[in-house]
Amino acid sequence: MEAERHPTVPDAIGAMDRMIATMIVGQQEFARRFGLSVTDLVCFAYVLEAGDTPVTAGDLATRAHVTTGAITGVLNRLEGRGFVARKPDPADRRRVLVVARPTAVEQAMTLYGPFYERLAELFADYTPDELAVLTDWFTRAGDVARTFLEESR
Amino acid sequence: MEAERHPTVPDAIGAMDRMIATMIVGQQEFARRFGLSVTDLVCFAYVLEAGDTPVTAGDLATRAHVTTGAITGVLNRLEGRGFVARKPDPADRRRVLVVARPTAVEQAMTLYGPFYERLAELFADYTPDELAVLTDWFTRAGDVARTFLEESR
DNA sequence: CTAGATTTCTTAGTTGCTAAGATATTACAG
DNA sequence: CTGTAATATCTTAGCAACTAAGAAATCTAG
Numbered sequence: 001m002e003a004e005r006h007p008t009v010p011d012a013i014g015a016m017d018r019m020i021a022t023m024i025v026g027q028q029e030f031a032r033r034f035g036l037s038v039t040d041l042v043c044f045a046y047v048l049e050a051g052d053t054p055v056t057a058g059d060l061a062t063r064a065h066v067t068t069g070a071i072t073g074v075l076n077r078l079e080g081r082g083f084v085a086r087k088p089d090p091a092d093r094r095r096v097l098v099v100a101r102p103t104a105v106e107q108a109m110t111l112y113g114p115f116y117e118r119l120a121e122l123f124a125d126y127t128p129d130e131l132a133v134l135t136d137w138f139t140r141a142g143d144v145a146r147t148f149l150e151e152s153r
Numbered sequence: 154m155e156a157e158r159h160p161t162v163p164d165a166i167g168a169m170d171r172m173i174a175t176m177i178v179g180q181q182e183f184a185r186r187f188g189l190s191v192t193d194l195v196c197f198a199y200v201l202e203a204g205d206t207p208v209t210a211g212d213l214a215t216r217a218h219v220t221t222g223a224i225t226g227v228l229n230r231l232e233g234r235g236f237v238a239r240k241p242d243p244a245d246r247r248r249v250l251v252v253a254r255p256t257a258v259e260q261a262m263t264l265y266g267p268f269y270e271r272l273a274e275l276f277a278d279y280t281p282d283e284l285a286v287l288t289d290w291f292t293r294a295g296d297v298a299r300t301f302l303e304e305s306r
Numbered sequence: 307c308t309a310g311a312t313t314t315c316t317t318a319g320t321t322g323c324t325a326a327g328a329t330a331t332t333a334c335a336g
Numbered sequence: 337c338t339g340t341a342a343t344a345t346c347t348t349a350g351c352a353a354c355t356a357a358g359a360a361a362t363c364t365a366g
Binding site: 027 | 171182285301
Binding site for chain 2: 352353354355356357361362363
């Protein structure tokens with residue numbers, strides 16, 4: 001069946017939309033179980049992603065599209081759960097640097113782990129070339145969305 | 154560089170995570186502009202997706218993982234914006250059927266359109282076979298997430 | 307016909323957000 | 337230097353959307 005193997009761009013966008021909607025609900029569910037908000041998880045993911053690069057409270061506000069006032073609450077909750085720590089910036093004492101606690105990834109994996117295992121099983125069904133196509137698309141789609149968000153400020 | 158063209162499964166999951174996080178922030182931004190909540194958009198997308206198949210208020214609560222009380226608010230807002238209409242179910246008068254208004258897609262496209270154009274441009278960079286891989290993954294990842302959500306109730 | 311189950315809506319209370327402004331610090335023009 | 341403006345975070349008051357619990361209407365089964 002050639003037709004089914006060659007979806008149109010609108011087909012792809014439709015399938016993507018349904019996937020995104022489900023992932024959003026999934027994140028809300030994860031957040032609920034952590035006793036955190038979706039914004040908290042988005043910020044935490046960004047801190048982990050940044051790795052050694054220092055992240056300020058303001059960076060999180062920009063990235064999550066919320067006010068700095070909201071970030072105060074985000075950091076209080078993440079700090080309360082032991083996910084991150086506030087650290088003063090020696091170079092600029094107005095700033096607050098946010099660093100992930102050593103056990104943070106471990107803690108997150110307790111809840112995310114089972115879901116990631118399912119995803120890993122799914123990805124295992126694809127060839128290395130197909131995995132490259134998927135990873136490339138994730139990266140570029142993320143860039144497209146980020147650019148779109150920045151432009152429409 | 155072979156290594157770069159063959160990401161590992163963890164690479165793929167990492168790229169996917171960052172993409173999802175950005176899409177979540179994007180949906181929050183769209184919701185803000187519509188004067189709606191993310192839950193409203195998730196429900197609206199589900200109503201559109203269902204097409205002619207009737208959707209009840211309870212279906213939306215199940216799909217969006219919120220209480221039926223929250224759905225009352227969702228429907229009031231979506232109805233207020235002219236996106237959907239409540240329709241009594243002739244077969245069961247307790248039920249409320251939700252149908253998309255004819256102009257609903259058009260209205261949604263006013264805001265979503267520019268973003269979808271960017272996505273369409275991105276998808277245009279992929280061959281039909283690659284597009285098939287992507288669409289297949291969207292569908293299956295959506296199924297994995299939906300199954301995971303249903304199991305963990 | 308009645309008792310229980312189902313479906314939506316209502317109400318009270320909680321949470322996380324924004325907007326505006328307070329506070330502390332840094333940057334820079336003169 | 338010094339004073340003024342800009343910047344970064346936090347605080348506060350108010351608002352919007354959620355939950356939990358239960359009311360009201362309707363359906364289902366014995």
